[in-house]
Amino acid sequence: SIVVATPAFVAADLLNEVAPNLVRSLQVIRYVSTGTISLAYRESDIRKPLNGFGVVVPRSERRPINAITVSSIKFSQRAPEGFALLRVFFGGSRSPHSMELNDAALVQTVRAQLRELLGIESAPMLQRIYRWHHSNAQYDVGHLDRVANLEKSLPAGLYLTGSAYRGVGIPDCIKQSQDTARRIISDFERRKA
Incomplete structure (x- = not known):
């Protein structure tokens, strides 16, 4: 599993080769x-x-x-x-x-x-x-829909977390990280079964 926990514009650069379909959606997060x-x-x-x-x-x-x-x-x-x-x-x-x-x-x-x-x-x-x-990150109108579409488009084993997605505060980022860890464990157990 790979977790990308960078600003969205950095994630866009990092993922350009492995997930080019995500780049534009990441770049539009202002x-x-x-x-x-x-x-x-x-x-x-x-x-x-x-x-x-x-x-x-x-x-x-x-x-x-x-x-x-x-x-x-x-x-x-x-x-x-x-x-x-x-x-x-x-x-x-x-x-x-x-x-x-x-x-x-x-x-x-x-x-x-x-x-x-x-x-x-x-x-x-x-x-x-x-x-x-x-x-x-600025959560412009339609932000949560964009995030949901991003998450649906992620290749298996790739996860996004951080203030660009579901909350900018430290408690938000901690919760997102914990949720991401749970998803990784769940996905791993599902693949193992």
């Missing part, structure tokens, strides 16, 4: 790029109260960021006492233009958003930017 910027501040720099784990920015606001997580509230050991660690999410299908900004422009843009949303005027004590290009 991906977006995403990023985060983590910023550390003194708690006294944050003028608006942080009552909760963060903020999801409504699409209707058309901001260049998607969400803010207060990592130091969500995970108490992420910042020393008296400090707050924020993680700002950008990119994706909601703000793809943010991925194109250079680091300096991105920091400036994010700081302007934090100023407006949380009243933070100060420069961060620390900042780290992370970008993941072509990292998040």
